[in-house]
Amino acid sequence: MKFILSYSLKKFWRKKIQILTTSFFLCLGFWGWLLSESTQTSIKQRLENNARKILSADLTIDVRREFTNEELILFKQEVQDKGVISESYEFFAMMTTSTESRLVQVRVIDDLYPFYGTIKLEQGQSIQQLKGPEIWAYSEFKDLMNLKINEKVKLGSAELNVSDFITEDQTQTFRLASLAPRIFIHIDNLKKTELIQFGSTFSSIQLVKLNPDIDVIQLSDQLKKVLKDPGIDVTTYKSLPDDLSGPTQRLSDFLGLTSLVSLLFCSLSLFYLLQIWSSEQQKEKAALAVFGMPTYHIQLIEFIQSILIAILSTALSTLLVIISTPVVESSIREWFATDFTFVVTFKEVSIILVCQFILLGVLTFPYERSNSPLSRLIKDEMISNQKGIKFFLPLLLLIWPFAIFASRSWKNGSFFFLAILSICSALILIGWLLLKILKAYHWKNWMMSYATKSLSRQTTASWAFIVTVGVCSALLNLMPQIQSSLQSMMSLDQNKSTPSIFMFDIQQEQYENVLSFLKDRKIEPQATSPLIRGRILKINNLPFEREEKTGTFVTREEENEAQIKNRSINLTYRNKFQSGDKIVEGETFSLTYDKSQKYPYISIEKSYAERLELSIDDVLTFDVQGIEVQGQIKNIREVRWSRFEPNFFILFQDGILNEAPQTHLAALPALDSKQKSELMKSISQKFANVSLIDVERLIRDIVQNLNRVSGALKLMTSLSFITGLLALIFLLSSESLRRAQEVHLLKILGSQINQILKTRIAEVFLLSSISLIIGLGASYIISYFIVDQIFKVGYSPVFSTAVQITGIVLFIGLFIVKVMTTSSYKKNSFVFLKKEE
């Protein structure tokens, strides 16, 4: 044992270059992974650590209406002995000063708020001192509205005094785009504002600070059981807040996918590097075997080597992550506009260590079984002489668990694995056909004849080339396609028809007045829509109940579905479809209800229909303010939400919901900033309960934030692109090194360098072309499915990347072949061949 250990250590030390290069590639691949894992964990940990502060409680229940007395009784029965309860509201409203008006997020609080987290005030007061007719506003208002201490502001019907500015609010979670900054008012002043009326959009919240011995999850489950309405959200500090949604969530998924692709590329690079070194390794192992060393001792040396390399590369990966921490932290702070501390946990490092060890084993395993020790000493075999594609199989199979682990989803991981498997199968099949054709065709030109014979008779090497270049080009093109679709999803169709202001919460009795008010100012609303709040009770007469997903392994799709099922929904009716509507399934129908119809017809937005698995002719039963209303789905439409036209998931025929209690929403056309500012002020003075959203400001904020996320997408795509190119470079270099002996032989037999180059270029061009065609074609198909099925966004392919990748792959391929062949040719062939003996 002492000898084995000393031999392993000696070997490790003396093979410095090989060990360091192996460690470098493992390190590069796992650095991307560790970075992605740590970023995701850091975001999660930060949110978990701050969850209490964000919730300001251990547990909250909230609903987008007033709680009923019955619900409050049930809630208090469950909670009263277990902790303290605080009451709160949250909604958007217009706040007006003598010169300005602005949409604000209003948090209505009582004396107990907040149970956790601090709210720092400029004058050093405590939030519990908020009493009387006063507000505390975010300090941004000083710039936004020129607001000053003791200034009077109007909020709804109430006139309130600005008593302090908030400099830090730990109860506000980070958001990609918050509609408006916050103000706090005391619950005693809520009535005076008259902002909470029928149809108003607001959240009622009950906050609970639990006694230390209470199990918050158990209580949460119990509350979910007793509070039957799926519209009531029960949140605990242990459940991740809902903010990791939309672009952030997709970015997180993309991050996992990119790191996996980068790892795959690095593994391929390593695979080819190990091949370059395999001959020497094989001979050494064979020599040990011939000298009588038992097989298990040789394997033990290999095992120790792999562990040492894995430890070294894990240390390097961790070091690299630590070194890159300041850059990552500042980038994430910028992307998410939040304080962020990067965390590398021991668990992650341990997982990476184990994964590296497994990967090394998988990469070297096939050689262990190739030949008997003696034949290894005599023959100098490389992959070209091996039969079959067994060399790729272990690596291919390893992708599956790695993909599931990286994506934290059986579905997404398996989809990724199947995609890679499909590409490989297509490449092998078409490669096999190509090689058959090449074998059958007889070239008169000896160089073409030599090149095709070389390809068709060294099938494993040709397949290895086709599969690697094909998979690399597919993955290289996959990331930009996903990136493009995600960016396209996030880009906004800003044009002249983009509205400048949204007015919502217009009460039914105010509607005509609002229209004539606008008409007096020569403003014609672009669109108005009635808004009726409802909730799905049944689908095809089957109850539609609260859905709670538990456990740690929940797919994104299940999370989304659960969220959507638990929410109430805004319904509308209209007599014509909008320009942004595109019917993708079912028939177009008259939007005027005909009493002879069995059910009123409804049109459903595509993503909503997919999430709830709704299809044409399904009958939905809604609860609209206590009355059951039924509708049959007649078509499914795609809505371009980025146009910022008011639109809804569910659209009824005109004539069904007209009598239901409703509010209205109006979109106003583009206005110059002065006109807009004056209009907003006068609307909020005349119609205090009507909320206004400055769409331009909102779009500006969203674009700014999405640009930051785009930066992250670009960085991650670049990382996988660079590692992909490295894999290609190593494949081509390994292939050129393998063929060096041939170059020298051809030289000795009288070939000029141009002739040798022509044969090698013909080989690389032929194989690369077929691989690129299949790989790039497959990348479009797979990216379509990933974008459509996993990310659930519209597909926006870019074809310029395919042209660029083709150019880059061919350039790199031909460049490496030219450089390495020329370099081999210039060397002393006699000395080279003597060394090979």
Next chain:
Amino acid sequence: MIEVINLHKSFKTKQSSLEILKGLSFKVEKGQIIAITGHSGSGKSTLLGLLSGLDKPSSGQVLYNQKDIFSMPFKEQNIFRAQNVSLIFQNYYLIPHLTAVENVMLPLQILKLKNAEKEARFLLDEVGLSHRLDHYPGELSGGECQRVAIARGLVTKPLVLLADEPTGSLDSETGEKVMSLYFQLVRKHNLTSVIVTHNEELAAKCDHELKLHQGIIHS
């Protein structure tokens, strides 16, 4: 035929310069078969590399029919070697993805000479492998591989055949058979040959033996 004049070859090491060949001079007449023998590290293979023109001397000349191969431009030297000098190696160095006949045809195809297949078949027949024409090197025995290599060496009808330890990878019986064939063909085609070998028996069969010791020839 071949004239070696004051041939020096040295290699630079980290500390100093190592002189392998120390001013060799000898002649090989047309049709002669010369053996170069010596201990390992004596410079035999280095000398063969220089005779083939694949390596460059530190100083000195190698003349083929009064023509100094080292004074030729690279491209011309390459064509001259392909047409006039053939090499046979201990490890045969056949192209693994070409059949026996394709391996023998290859030098003729590279030189754009006609009747490549006919010539190749003829020579393989001469080395007794007419039944192995379409076999790949991996499917042939060591002796058969060396016979294909000999046929490949002869197919361009060179002036000189250089062989580096041609029996080094073969058992003594096969080696003897292969070399017997080799001598027979060299004599038949009236070729000049230089054989580098450890094998004293083989050297004894040659017309002349040059013993190389510490970079100096002892004939």
